[in-house]
Amino acid sequence: MAPHPIFAKQAQKAKGFCTALLAITALVATTHAALAAPRHAPAPAPATAPSFTAEQADHGAQIYAGTCAMCHGAALEGAHDMPPLRGLFVARWANTPLNKLYAYITHAMPLMAPGTLPPQDNIDIMAFLLRENGTEPGHTPLPADENRLAQMVFPAPNALPPVKAAPPGKAPRTR
Amino acid sequence: MKRRNLFAASLAAGALAAGRKSWASVPEAAQAMGRTAPPGTVPPLTPARVHADQIMDIKVCLRPFRPAGPRLEIEPVADKIVVHNYGHGGSGWSLSWGSAAMAVERAAPLMEKRVAVIGCGIIGLTTAITAQRAGMNVTIYARDMLPHTRSVRANGSWTPDSRIALITAATPDFAATWERMARYSWQTYREYLGLPGNPVDFRDNYILSDTPPDEADHTEPAPDISKGSYASTGMPQSEAEFAKYGDRIKDIIPAAELLAGADNPFPVAYARRKPIMIYNFGAFGHALLSDFYQAGGRIEIREFHSPSEVADLPERVVFNCTGYAARDLWGDKSLIPVRGQTAWLPPQPAANYGVRYKGAAMLSKSDGLMVQGVNLSGLGELEGVGNSMEQPNRAEAEQAVAVFEDLFSRFRPRRG
Numbered sequence: 001m002a003p004h005p006i007f008a009k010q011a012q013k014a015k016g017f018c019t020a021l022l023a024i025t026a027l028v029a030t031t032h033a034a035l036a037a038p039r040h041a042p043a044p045a046p047a048t049a050p051s052f053t054a055e056q057a058d059h060g061a062q063i064y065a066g067t068c069a070m071c072h073g074a075a076l077e078g079a080h081d082m083p084p085l086r087g088l089f090v091a092r093w094a095n096t097p098l099n100k101l102y103a104y105i106t107h108a109m110p111l112m113a114p115g116t117l118p119p120q121d122n123i124d125i126m127a128f129l130l131r132e133n134g135t136e137p138g139h140t141p142l143p144a145d146e147n148r149l150a151q152m153v154f155p156a157p158n159a160l161p162p163v164k165a166a167p168p169g170k171a172p173r174t175r
Numbered sequence: 176m177k178r179r180n181l182f183a184a185s186l187a188a189g190a191l192a193a194g195r196k197s198w199a200s201v202p203e204a205a206q207a208m209g210r211t212a213p214p215g216t217v218p219p220l221t222p223a224r225v226h227a228d229q230i231m232d233i234k235v236c237l238r239p240f241r242p243a244g245p246r247l248e249i250e251p252v253a254d255k256i257v258v259h260n261y262g263h264g265g266s267g268w269s270l271s272w273g274s275a276a277m278a279v280e281r282a283a284p285l286m287e288k289r290v291a292v293i294g295c296g297i298i299g300l301t302t303a304i305t306a307q308r309a310g311m312n313v314t315i316y317a318r319d320m321l322p323h324t325r326s327v328r329a330n331g332s333w334t335p336d337s338r339i340a341l342i343t344a345a346t347p348d349f350a351a352t353w354e355r356m357a358r359y360s361w362q363t364y365r366e367y368l369g370l371p372g373n374p375v376d377f378r379d380n381y382i383l384s385d386t387p388p389d390e391a392d393h394t395e396p397a398p399d400i401s402k403g404s405y406a407s408t409g410m411p412q413s414e415a416e417f418a419k420y421g422d423r424i425k426d427i428i429p430a431a432e433l434l435a436g437a438d439n440p441f442p443v444a445y446a447r448r449k450p451i452m453i454y455n456f457g458a459f460g461h462a463l464l465s466d467f468y469q470a471g472g473r474i475e476i477r478e479f480h481s482p483s484e485v486a487d488l489p490e491r492v493v494f495n496c497t498g499y500a501a502r503d504l505w506g507d508k509s510l511i512p513v514r515g516q517t518a519w520l521p522p523q524p525a526a527n528y529g530v531r532y533k534g535a536a537m538l539s540k541s542d543g544l545m546v547q548g549v550n551l552s553g554l555g556e557l558e559g560v561g562n563s564m565e566q567p568n569r570a571e572a573e574q575a576v577a578v579f580e581d582l583f584s585r586f587r588p589r590r591g
């Protein structure tokens with residue numbers, strides 16, 4: 001199972017050392033309390049995890065800066081009357097098939113001229129949004145194919161692990 | 176022509192022409208300071224009755240000043256995620272909604288529906304409501320409920336960059352963070368205008384002076400280098416060390432205008448008028464609590480004695496909105512107390528305005544006429560810094576009251 005994205009970099013560093021297993025175990029143990037426990041996560045793995053390239057995200061960032069940032073903010077922060085594209089955005093789109101986000105961006109955005117961006121720009125904007133919200137780029141590009149997008153969901157890499165039902169009388173507490 | 180010379184000239188002209196000091200009668204001088212109020216726009220003002228024997232309460236608060244600016248980061252504690260939201264100095268009321276939005280934004284990717292808020296001051300309540308509006312179920316854990324929190328011992332007006340950070344201690348990107356907070360808050364507060372009981376309202380604030388507003392006694396004294404600075408002493412030593420960001424949002428904040436000559440109803444040479452946003456504690460606190468309960472919020476009274484006690488909470492995401500209490504509870508020794516005191520006289524709805532004069536402020540609110548020494552000692556932003564004396568100082572209150580007693584004893588009301 002892939003390490004939790006938050007720990008992926010650290011875990012990678014530990015690879016190759018004879019202490020790798022120990023290191024990862026210790027890492028997971030110490031951070032389990034803190035953030036998330038991939039070992040307990042019941043792998044909600046969709047048919048295909050979203051994958052995109054850094055080039056796509058970089059291009060998406062350019063399109064974003066020119067077309068989207070005027071409303072959603074240079075840092076995707078939104079404003080009082082403008083939805084942010086980070087933070088709450090993750091909560092709103094997490095686990096939703098990516099073809100739905102793609103369809104929304106394609107049909108509704110940019111608000112002042114909906115549907116005017118070429119498909120590849122919209123795909124790359126999605127790659128940019130994925131990266132800005134904690135998903136690491138990879139080698140496989142995000143496809144401009146709605147059927148394949150339908151097999152992927154918007155990830156919530158920082159979500160806390162599901163709560164395990166505690167045995168009665170015992171508080172689920174880690175000190 | 177330098178502004179100071181302009182004012183000197185206008186002063187002379189005014190004195191010659193009318194026998195009364197008035198600088199805005201010279202258009203050039205007015206232009207240098209901003210717009211002059213159109214004649215007739217100053218309504219007949221009922222003088223305020225400000226006397227020491229009318230004081231009904233003296234409240235003291237400790238502003239939670241954090242030189243680096245408010246703490247907004249995420250910290251894992253035990254098996255919880257703590258989202259900090261405290262340390263807003265003299266700007267907690269003003270920045271509350273924006274700071275709450277940022278805290279909730281940080282928490283949202285954790286995808287947790289059920290969250291806790293520690294603290295029920297203005298930061299705790301606005302954070303709780305903002306979390307509800309983002310779809311979370313919220314329980315507030317607090318030692319004290321609103322009437323007893325430090326928040327309601329403030330003066331309750333829009334002061335978004337009052338002791339909010341030190342220039343050298345804040346990160347370079349804090350200015351942009353501040354601006355976002357301030358804009359978000361300002362817009363949210365506007366939603367409460369015009370509601371029953373006027374939880375949020377505006378007052379005309381008259382800023383008075385016997386000397387031209389750009390004279391030496393209105394400018395910050397040069398820093399005394401022998402005293403050192405925050406970097407060398409751990410305490411700010413001059414006003415110039417405090418960050419000021421107000422210019423970043425002047426496009427949405429009503430500006431001051433001059434009251435020229437006969438339009439100036441006050442017995443002082445120089446008067447400006449600026450509409451300011453105020454918070455009426457009773458009505459606004461009630462509105463917030465009602466909103467919170469109606470959205471299904473729950474409040475549990477409990478005191479925390481150490482950060483590890485958050486482990487006992489059933490919620491896994493905890494917003495820490497403990498204000499000055501974070502100094503002891505979370506061991507944040509960077510928090511510096513800044514003492515502030517307000518005296519409260521009976522409400523005077525007929526005198527429905529504010530005045531700033533000789534280092535004192537008066538503000539007519541629905542729950543009382545507030546009188547505060549804001550700069551009686553001439554220390555400016557340094558006044559009260561490092562002072563954690565939370566007991567009332569009657570002499571200071573009477574000194575501030577005396578400023579307005581004197582002013583209004585010389586006031587000659589006009590009949591409309």
